[in-house]
Amino acid sequence: MKVVLQRSKQASVSVNGEIKGQIESGLVLLVGVTHDDTEKDAVWLADKIVNLRIFEDETGKLNESLLDRGGSILSISQFTLYGDCKKGRRPNFMQAAGGEQAIVLYEQFNGLLREKGVCVETGVFGAMMDVSLVNDGPVTLILDSKQ
Structure with missing residues (x-):
């Protein structure tokens, strides 16, 4: 699994003009699933993300986690994270898991x-x-459960 994580002051996601999810302070996660991902990948990423010390403490150092801060997460499924752009001009998405597999793991991840x-x-x-967000910092990280 891959996640692009962005620290955010506020964020929302809408479909056809209707807001489906929104948060104040926290993290926006773009989440991609590939064929050989398992629940083990979701467990590792969920634990890593909530415990990453990427928020400033009272001295301005990145010493606090999302759990320390009590922030929220806006999680967005993003199969294009597995787009391969090495050849040609159009990305190849063969490494992205199919919808039936991906939705199960994505929902497990959010549940964790x-x-x-x-x-x-x-x-x-x-x-x-x-997806709309006010990036905080900006702080943006890429996490891959396979690396």
Whole structure:
């Protein structure tokens, strides 16, 4: 699994002009699933994400986690994270898991985050979504459960 994580002051996702999820302070996650991902990948990523010390403490150092801050997560399914652009001009998405496999793991991942006490908002799996965020920092990280 791959996740592009962005620290955010506020964020929302809408489908056809209707807001489906929104958060105040926290993290926006773009989440991609590939063929050989398992629940083990989701467990590792969920634990890593909620415990990453990427928020400033009182001295301005990145020493606090999402759990320390009590922030929320906006999780967006993003199969294009597995787009291969090495050849030609059009990305190849053969490394992205199919919808049936991906939705199961994506939902497990979000459930694991919720089990850790985090409020998790989502978009609509497989839909064309408009994501809006105010990036905080900016702080943007790429996490890959295979690396």
